[in-house]
Amino acid sequence: MANAREEILGRIREALKVTAPKPHFKSESHGATHSINAKPWLPDGGETESARLELLSENLAKLKANLIRVPNAAAANQALAQISQTKNWKKVAYHSHPLVSPAAEALPCEKWEVGASLDKQKLEGCDAGVTSCEALVSQLGSILVSSESSGGRSLSILPHVHVVIATTDQVVADLETCFKQVLEKHRSKLPSMLSFITGPSRTGDIERILVLGAHGPKELYVILIG
Amino acid sequence: MSNAKDIFLKEATTASADGPQRIFINKALGGYYANRDIQKARYRDWEKARDAASLAKWTAVNDLANTLETFVKKFEGNGGKVHWARDAAEARNIILKLIADAKAKAVVKSKCMTTEEIHLNDALEKAGYSVVESDLGEFIQQLRGEAPYHFVFPCMHVKREEISALFTKHLGTAPTNSPEELTMIARRHLRQLYVDADVGITGANFLIAETGQISITENEGNARLTAALPRVHIALSGIEKVVKNLDDLSVLLPMLATAGAGQPMTCYNTLYSGPQQPGECDGPKEFHLVLLDNARTQLLADPEQRDALHCIRCGACLNVCPIFKNIGGLAYGTTYQGPIGSVITPHLRGLEQWNHLSGASSLCGACTDACPVRIDLHHHLLHNRRNANQASPNLFDRLFHRGFNFVISRPRLFAFGGRVFRFTLPVLKKIPLPYLSAWLKTRDLPPAPAQSFREQWKESNHG
Amino acid sequence: MRISLFIPCFVDQLAPQVGLASVKVLKKLGHEIEFRSEQTCCGQPSFNSGQWDVAREGAIRTLKVFRDAEVVVGPSGSCVAMIKKFYPELLKNTSHAAEADALAQRTFEFSEFIVRKLGITDVGASLKKKVTYHDGCHAMRELRIKEEPRQLLRAVRGLELIETEESESCCGFGGLFAVKFPMISTAMVQVKGGALARTGADYVVSSDPSCLLQIGGWLTREGKPIRPMHIAEVLAEGLTQ
Numbered sequence: 001m002a003n004a005r006e007e008i009l010g011r012i013r014e015a016l017k018v019t020a021p022k023p024h025f026k027s028e029s030h031g032a033t034h035s036i037n038a039k040p041w042l043p044d045g046g047e048t049e050s051a052r053l054e055l056l057s058e059n060l061a062k063l064k065a066n067l068i069r070v071p072n073a074a075a076a077n078q079a080l081a082q083i084s085q086t087k088n089w090k091k092v093a094y095h096s097h098p099l100v101s102p103a104a105e106a107l108p109c110e111k112w113e114v115g116a117s118l119d120k121q122k123l124e125g126c127d128a129g130v131t132s133c134e135a136l137v138s139q140l141g142s143i144l145v146s147s148e149s150s151g152g153r154s155l156s157i158l159p160h161v162h163v164v165i166a167t168t169d170q171v172v173a174d175l176e177t178c179f180k181q182v183l184e185k186h187r188s189k190l191p192s193m194l195s196f197i198t199g200p201s202r203t204g205d206i207e208r209i210l211v212l213g214a215h216g217p218k219e220l221y222v223i224l225i226g
Numbered sequence: 227m228s229n230a231k232d233i234f235l236k237e238a239t240t241a242s243a244d245g246p247q248r249i250f251i252n253k254a255l256g257g258y259y260a261n262r263d264i265q266k267a268r269y270r271d272w273e274k275a276r277d278a279a280s281l282a283k284w285t286a287v288n289d290l291a292n293t294l295e296t297f298v299k300k301f302e303g304n305g306g307k308v309h310w311a312r313d314a315a316e317a318r319n320i321i322l323k324l325i326a327d328a329k330a331k332a333v334v335k336s337k338c339m340t341t342e343e344i345h346l347n348d349a350l351e352k353a354g355y356s357v358v359e360s361d362l363g364e365f366i367q368q369l370r371g372e373a374p375y376h377f378v379f380p381c382m383h384v385k386r387e388e389i390s391a392l393f394t395k396h397l398g399t400a401p402t403n404s405p406e407e408l409t410m411i412a413r414r415h416l417r418q419l420y421v422d423a424d425v426g427i428t429g430a431n432f433l434i435a436e437t438g439q440i441s442i443t444e445n446e447g448n449a450r451l452t453a454a455l456p457r458v459h460i461a462l463s464g465i466e467k468v469v470k471n472l473d474d475l476s477v478l479l480p481m482l483a484t485a486g487a488g489q490p491m492t493c494y495n496t497l498y499s500g501p502q503q504p505g506e507c508d509g510p511k512e513f514h515l516v517l518l519d520n521a522r523t524q525l526l527a528d529p530e531q532r533d534a535l536h537c538i539r540c541g542a543c544l545n546v547c548p549i550f551k552n553i554g555g556l557a558y559g560t561t562y563q564g565p566i567g568s569v570i571t572p573h574l575r576g577l578e579q580w581n582h583l584s585g586a587s588s589l590c591g592a593c594t595d596a597c598p599v600r601i602d603l604h605h606h607l608l609h610n611r612r613n614a615n616q617a618s619p620n621l622f623d624r625l626f627h628r629g630f631n632f633v634i635s636r637p638r639l640f641a642f643g644g645r646v647f648r649f650t651l652p653v654l655k656k657i658p659l660p661y662l663s664a665w666l667k668t669r670d671l672p673p674a675p676a677q678s679f680r681e682q683w684k685e686s687n688h689g
Numbered sequence: 690m691r692i693s694l695f696i697p698c699f700v701d702q703l704a705p706q707v708g709l710a711s712v713k714v715l716k717k718l719g720h721e722i723e724f725r726s727e728q729t730c731c732g733q734p735s736f737n738s739g740q741w742d743v744a745r746e747g748a749i750r751t752l753k754v755f756r757d758a759e760v761v762v763g764p765s766g767s768c769v770a771m772i773k774k775f776y777p778e779l780l781k782n783t784s785h786a787a788e789a790d791a792l793a794q795r796t797f798e799f800s801e802f803i804v805r806k807l808g809i810t811d812v813g814a815s816l817k818k819k820v821t822y823h824d825g826c827h828a829m830r831e832l833r834i835k836e837e838p839r840q841l842l843r844a845v846r847g848l849e850l851i852e853t854e855e856s857e858s859c860c861g862f863g864g865l866f867a868v869k870f871p872m873i874s875t876a877m878v879q880v881k882g883g884a885l886a887r888t889g890a891d892y893v894v895s896s897d898p899s900c901l902l903q904i905g906g907w908l909t910r911e912g913k914p915i916r917p918m919h920i921a922e923v924l925a926e927g928l929t930q
Binding site for chain 2: 018193211213215216
């Protein structure tokens with residue numbers, strides 16, 4: 001068999017011998033660089049910390065995610081306990097993390113810390129997954145989880161409820177800043193999964209009517225310390 | 227006449243006469259328009275953001291070989307394996323072999339139009355695998371045995387009563403008219419299938435050269451589950467999905483969501499850079515990416531329409547297209563419906579067979595205004611019409627336009643012909659003439675005036 | 690200013706009142722009008738049908754007609770878009786390219802000309818009617834004319850301007866599209882015409898006579914009371930010479 005890779009790359013190089021004119025935009029001339037800094041035109045992420053926190057809470061509310069602001073870790077533990085009681089959780093999964101472990105371990109129900117390898121059948125039977133996150137993006141109300149910081153890939157998506165425990169210094173203004181931080185932090189190796197979660201799972205597939213909890217969590221809680 | 231054209235005309239005629247269905251589709255789209263406008267207003271300058279998105283894609287596509295090679299090097303460095311497929315058959319064979327090597331029985335899929343393009347499900351079922359679509363809309367369409375109606379909202383034409391009956395028939399559930407309850411039925415049904423599946427198949431919305439990640443956008447969480455639970459993850463992507471870096475993605479992700487679904491951001495935007503890594507507790511053991519050409523390089527070779535490869539498959543052009551809203555998505559008979567489908571299908575599947583899609587447009591341009599990456603959609607329909615006429619001219623069309631041109635290039639003949647036309651119009655209306663009787667079937671013509679403008683001008687200014 | 694009128698072929702033959710109204714309004718504004726009788730059709734039907742070789746002949750002929758005209762004004766967004774947008778594309782890389790660009794620069798759609806070029810919004814017309822405006826796609830999306838006709842209409846004495854829910858939706862004309870795909874075209878005018886009929890307006894006004902042919906043709910067939918009227922006709926109402 002001829003080498004498909006070489007053949008396709010050959011076709012591409014051949015096709016690109018004729019150049020397509022660079023798009024010219026009426027709004028303004030953008031110089032010669034490959035990309036435009038689009039940040040000033042995208043939705044605002046907030047200049048100051050308080051503006052960012054306000055935007056984040058506004059966006060999370062619109063997304064039907066629940067934000068609980070608490071002053072310290074002890075209050076975060078209490079907040080988690082309260083959700084657990086209200087929702088009558090029987091079994092909760094979590095991962096080892098300085099913010100998450102103490103809160104989860106104090107819960108009055110069955111707790112399971114996901115270890116080096118995850119039993120997916122067991123996770124399927126859990127009412128909630130409690131995780132930390134990489135960052136929160138005020139511009140969009142997104143929470144960035146990763147396979148490294150949030151107990152792997154499944155913990156934040158399979159259980160019916162997802163609770164994120166985070167601190168206010170994890171809030172960043174926009175996606176661009178968030179990506180910069182991630183690349184900086186994981187300079188040696190990226191986590192195999194990075195996922196922006198923007199509200200609880202949803203679908204509009206039936207008559208375009210919004211339903212929460214299509215396959216992922218029906219409810220999303222953010223307990224924000226600070 | 228080509229077969230595809232006959233089918234199109236038949237389906238489009240039936241669908242465009244279906245008034246109640248039109249009202250249903252417009253109602254479904256009503257909420258989208260409202261949400262889209264709210265989200266667009268949050269952009270500090272939507273038009274300039276479109277410039278940035280367009281330029282990001284232009285840059286990657288016009289340097290495609292290098293961008294792809296950079297991506298592949300990074301991707302394989304992260305532990306994934308890349309497979310190149312020249313066409314649909316090669317892609318199917320690669321995927322079938324990967325599944326066979328994995329000794330898999332059950333396959334779960336998340337929504338991926340590229341797998342529709344290569345008719346993967348048919349091939350998997352023929353090979354004896356159980357394959358389930360996990361996106362709710364795709365799941366419903368799979369049960370219906372029907373192609374997606376809209377490449378973002380596959381079952382937007384199906385009423386809740388029909389879905390209820392479908393679930394009762396296939397899943398044995400009690401009838402319900404609640405969209406929420408219907409969604410929960412699918413949720414409960416599919417959960418165990420994710421856990422049991424050996425192989426998960428997804429698409430990719432973007433490939434990021436800088437980091438070697440693939441980016442998947444979805445609302446339901448089914449792609450997250452598909453890429454988390456099975457042992458093997460196979461992603462299929464067109465070669466044009468590659469972008470240079472994460473900066474570009476920070477523009478494209480929100481714009482995809484806003485243009486396509488009226489959201490600030492789609493619920494899950496996930497970047498995968500490899501299989502399960504040491505120290506990670508779950509994830510697939512193998513991660514494969516199949517890069518598909520399937521005539522994309524032919525489109526690339528046309529600099530005039532190369533920007534059609536900028537498409538991020540948001541579906542905004544369908545949502546605003548009066549043709550789509552009247553004939554529906556099934557009449558097209560294509561993987562990609564609506565304006566973008568009418569532009570690219572002739573390139574991907576043959577101009578002679580599919581040029582009628584370029585003709586079936588009033589060229590209103592609503593699509594071009596809606597496109598977040600500024601593809602010149604409606605002008606490309608004109609380009610396809612020109613190319614088709616050059617490649618295989620239609621004799622009737624040639625005679626008609628040559629004849630018309632003969633008249634209009636002679637002002638006195640034109641004036642005379644116009645006079646004859648006006649005076650004989652009452653008679654002409656009664657004769658079955660091409661074009662004129664098509665008009666008169668549903669519309670009147672105003673009575674012809676006794677004098678043309680030029681006649682009246684001559685009288686009042688020189689006469 | 691000496692204005693050379695560009696009268697689309699079907700306006701010439703089927704809607705001469707639109708041309709006459711344009712003359713009346715532009716004269717009233719104090720300009721000299723000429724009509725060059727060698728003009729016929731701009732070639733758009735052939736261009737839209739992919740017959741670019743045929744259309745190119747029409748374009749070159751039209752260039753010649755208007756070669757030394759100071760400004761060219763036409764009461765049709767669609768036909769003006771053909772000259773302004775598509776002649777340059779049709780003739781690029783030919784010996785006519787520069788002339789096509791130059792003609793594009795000095796050709797204007799009727800309402801665009803009055804508002805943008807002459808800087809006038811009140812022409813002195815009066816019409817005691819309720820009207821709604823239909824944006825022809827070519828005027829709105831190729832020429833980006835949206836506010837100009839509305840400004841002109843708002844200044845008409847006694848006129849009440851209301852917006853239609855589908856004001857930006859295509860009427861379904863699209864030239865030969867209307868007769869090559871009559872079922873889709875009809876479905877589109879049903880949506881458009883239905884929305885117009887629901888407004889309770891007396892007239893649907895547009896700068897595009899071809900849209901008005903389609904919309905009016907359907908409204909008449911369906912027996913709807915709302916009537917089509919070109920913006921030049923509206924602006925010619927109540928003008929004293």
